[in-house]
Amino acid sequence: MHRDLKFNIITEGQKMGISATCEKHKISRTIYYRWLSRYKTFGIKGLEDIEKKFSPLNKTKPEVVSTIMSLIRNHPDYGPRAIKYLLEEVGYDISESAVYNVMKRNHLTTKAQRIKFSTKKDKKITRNYPCFNDMKSGECWLFWTTHYGDYESLGALYEYTIFDYKSRVACTRLYNTLSPECFEDLLTAAAIPVAQTLGFETKHLCFFEEHNIKGKKLDSFLTNINGIFQNNGYEVTMHLLKEEDQLNTLQEMRKNHTHQLLSFLMPFIHKNISFSSLKIQLQKHIREYNLNHKIIYSGEFYSPVEYHVKSSGTDLILPLWAYIDRTY
């Protein structure tokens, strides 16, 4: 069944009652709730037929790829075999051909390519993971968008979220389109002010490649974002990650966040609320989440902001706009 049809059935169910809707469309209530739950977690995308992508069991793990890349950067004159020996020293037992394949995927099979790659330090863009294990609160941001569907009264609805990996502080806004401008708005109006306020020392921003927000002009988009960071005094490496590479922990974070947002927003959406009021409702909700929503962090309960303040040892001083509804 097509995702739009499933979406219409979900919407109809919210308005007309679930049992009646299920009977009309000849589906079971179990199916209905399965769709609803997938929608709440993934947005419209969750309603697409699930296509299981084949990923070989012995595929080199992202953290190994990341180590290989940093070794190449430091030793551009080494070939696959020398790199393999270096890997053994740091505790990875990987075959020479696996190293060669990583080089091939990154267009680094010749020495000249590797030397060029290793000297290219200015452009802070990579296709590898940051090292999540040592990450401090505020250092690593994840960015994603989720399509919530097209509504008659609201138009297309997209969630844009910048999410701090360690503290789980979230900046989320709703927009009608997928575009670099919306991302820039979220970054400059919400994420950077939050970072300035909480004293984040942001060093990484992870994008997932599904994003068509950057359109065809990937390079100019990234240069622009890099400029914004630099002008605000941040040196940020941008990580362009493929969706299927997502580590389980990242996927969990994203699913949980979107699920709690959509659970909150759906009643408003079905009450035919205006887009501007919906945005304000979400703003209040996100504020409440960041300041007061208790989550478990290695055994103890804190709100995301409390966790950051505690782990960074700073005082919490909030600016005026943090208390005030801001239209956008």
Add this chain to the structure above:
Amino acid sequence: MRVAIIGAGFSGMLTAYLLEKKGIEVTVYEKHEHIGGHCRTLVSKDNTIELGTVFSFSEHIKELLLELDVTYTERFTYRNFLDEDFNKVEHLSRKDVGTLTGELNKLEQVLNKYPMSLDDVNYGPIHEDLMVPLNDFLKSHQLHIISQLLAPQLSSFGFGSIYELQAYYAFNIFNMDTIHSLIRGDRLLFVNKGLSEVITKLSQNISDIRYSIEVKNIESIGDKVKVETEFSSEFFDRVLITTKLPKDVIKDELYNQLMNKIDTNPYITCAYEVENKNIVTTYFKANLGEKNKIQFFHTFRQNHKTTLVAYAYGSVNKELVNSITTDIEKSGIHVNHLITAKQWYIFPHLKEKNLTPNFYRDILDRQKVSNICLIGSLVSKPSISNLYASVRQFVAQTF
């Protein structure tokens, strides 16, 4: 028709540009060797430093920038506040923000009583209620949080202390829209290559600019106006004055008398190159409105360098500049070196003893019959976008 314009700041240059576009012959007199007035950009390699006016509210000004092919950026400004011990504090506490919403509604109702006084691009008749210092006005309406909200903004823009500045000026500068915009922290407009670029582009379209020529005498003779400098005298059909002139330069009793009453605030800006990377605009809450103490600094980062510009009321002297540097360092910033310390005299206005309800109305009435006119920040609130609206309106109505 020949028109003389006295002063080559933003208003003077803009007026000359608009008139020349209409085919009117214009001469601009500037007593300094450089033009631009408070639009002053320093350049060093690819970096620019705004030493005077820094940004504009975006309303009207964009059409001018497009016309002149000047590129701009609208961006957010992030603000911090420090207490007397240089610790970070909140602008308003959470509890006070709760009260603020109610006070804003109340203020809106209060100000609605004075539409004649407040709803114009230029200053005009002044209601007596608004002639008291802002702090007294707000106190009498029990708007305590609003005064905490506005104090840092007014002092940092160079308008002085809320204990001295009259409510009339305060609400002309910060009307309800501006207040809401400040609370939300809306984007502000910055010219990419600095505001001096606007002045340069205007000057490229003006045929007759006299540099370092001070006007000594302005006098109506018949239906012409004589403009005398140290070196020559010329006759014009109309003279437009954009800046405060010394006593007795204008041979017109009313103007002369009015001109003598206008005061300015002595204000200094110190620009520094600093080491820190991510610092934001910072207000020194304990010093607000006080003379000889740092009020605030703003900062920007370009091409791996951070520049910081600090502001204080007073006159450039070693002691004051050193105290500003010390206070910046105490707030946790590593100063590399001072780039410049510059003296300004800003915000032409009337102190409490001189302000009368009819002051600006008298000027406006006089302008209807005289061929000498006062324009720009002498008769209008001195923000770039408002000056643009005011000058444009004047040119449209008068020529």
